Amino acid sequence: MNNLASYAVKTTKGRLHNEETPKYRSEFGRDRDRIIHSSAFRRLEYKTQVFINHEGDLFRTRLTHSLEVAQVGRSVASALNLNVDLVEAICLAHDLGHTPFGHVGQDELNSCMHKACGEGFEHNLQSLRIVDKLEERYADFDGLNLTFETREGILKHCSLKTAKTLGDLGIRFLNKTQPSLEAQLANVADELAYNFHDIDDGLRAGIITLEQLEEVAIIDEELKYLHKKYPALSGRRLHKELVRHLINKTIYDLIESTLSNIKKYNIITMDNVRGIIPIVTYSELMAQKQKELKKFLHKNLYKHSSVMQLRFKSATIIRGLFEAFVSDESLLPEAYQDKIASCGLYRVVADYISGMTDRYAFRQYNKLFTVENI
Numbered sequence: 001m002n003n004l005a006s007y008a009v010k011t012t013k014g015r016l017h018n019e020e021t022p023k024y025r026s027e028f029g030r031d032r033d034r035i036i037h038s039s040a041f042r043r044l045e046y047k048t049q050v051f052i053n054h055e056g057d058l059f060r061t062r063l064t065h066s067l068e069v070a071q072v073g074r075s076v077a078s079a080l081n082l083n084v085d086l087v088e089a090i091c092l093a094h095d096l097g098h099t100p101f102g103h104v105g106q107d108e109l110n111s112c113m114h115k116a117c118g119e120g121f122e123h124n125l126q127s128l129r130i131v132d133k134l135e136e137r138y139a140d141f142d143g144l145n146l147t148f149e150t151r152e153g154i155l156k157h158c159s160l161k162t163a164k165t166l167g168d169l170g171i172r173f174l175n176k177t178q179p180s181l182e183a184q185l186a187n188v189a190d191e192l193a194y195n196f197h198d199i200d201d202g203l204r205a206g207i208i209t210l211e212q213l214e215e216v217a218i219i220d221e222e223l224k225y226l227h228k229k230y231p232a233l234s235g236r237r238l239h240k241e242l243v244r245h246l247i248n249k250t251i252y253d254l255i256e257s258t259l260s261n262i263k264k265y266n267i268i269t270m271d272n273v274r275g276i277i278p279i280v281t282y283s284e285l286m287a288q289k290q291k292e293l294k295k296f297l298h299k300n301l302y303k304h305s306s307v308m309q310l311r312f313k314s315a316t317i318i319r320g321l322f323e324a325f326v327s328d329e330s331l332l333p334e335a336y337q338d339k340i341a342s343c344g345l346y347r348v349v350a351d352y353i354s355g356m357t358d359r360y361a362f363r364q365y366n367k368l369f370t371v372e373n374i
């Protein structure tokens with residue numbers, strides 16, 4: 001902690017409920033540990049990233065994704081002398097609020113909630129709801145009672161309407177200013193990690209090929225370099241070496257470009273960080289290359305028919321479950337029925353469904369809608 005840069009987060013503004021300062025770890029280290037011990041964190045193991053986890057044991061899940069984001073976050077944070085514990089806590093918690101079946105689950109639940117009550121569902125806000133309210137493990141409070149700084153990092157974005165209801169946490173959205181460098185970093189680390197591991201998983205699944213990837217500038221450059229350095233390298237080892245090189249190259253660019261931003265914008269204190277310009281960014285050239293890569297992934301991986309078929313099925317399950325629970329609340333587990341009076345039926349149903357793992361959602365759907373084997 002002694003090596004922290006002058007613009008790093010050093011202390012916390014506090015927690016929702018006052019607690020004594022931890023004796024042998026930092027405040028943010030305590031946040032990280034609480035996140036790792038939460039039920040929502042364990043459930044990430046059985047939630048989809050892009051591929052459903054029973055399609056193959058080696059594909060990413062939300063849990064392995066979160067660990068990889070934390071790894072990227074930690075590496076960059078220590079190179080920049082930022083608060084590593086804080087970055088790690090934010091990275092590990094950033095996807096806690098994800099529904100089963102990845103983004104399609106969120107989109108479907110959002111649309112169900114809009115139609116039913118005019119409120120939406122957003123995984124980012126749900127992550128915050130989990131750490132602030134839904135985890136039930138402490139005698140003194142609901143949620144995990146995390147620090148302001150970790151909560152600020154978890155809430156990557158939100159609407160102005162929601163920001164007005166969030167007190168201190170919403171102010172930066174209303175003022176259109178930036179959060180801590182640690183929060184900015186966790187956000188970029190998320191994107192960096194999933195772009196490259198989606199390439200890795202997409203190649204493994206055979207949905208995209210190395211030849212196809214040559215149309216993306218950043219990959220073409222790396223492949224040319226690898227072919228020259230290792231002319232005999234091919235197959236899986238080439239694919240793995242490629243992904244490793246891409247991650248390294250991108251991380252180096254992120255570190256160097258952020259350091260140059262710090263200099264350029266004369267960032268000295270934490271207050272300087274909270275201006276209108278994001279400081280943790282790629283260089284302009286790298287940002288362009290990442291954009292091109294994202295476009296490629298959208299067209300060739302996320303829209304591939306095998307992924308789309310899965311999306312269709314997943315949306316059907318989420319919609320079916322939502323309609324069933326909303327039409328008859330006695331189908332909900334009793335612990336959830338008990339919360340209807342304070343939270344309202346629709347929010348309780350959204351909490352229940354979004355907390356499900358992929359396989360639990362499958363099972364619930366089959367229980368309610370499959371007529372064989374009654």
Ligand code: MG
Nearest residue numbers: 065094095190
């Ligand atoms: Mg993520």
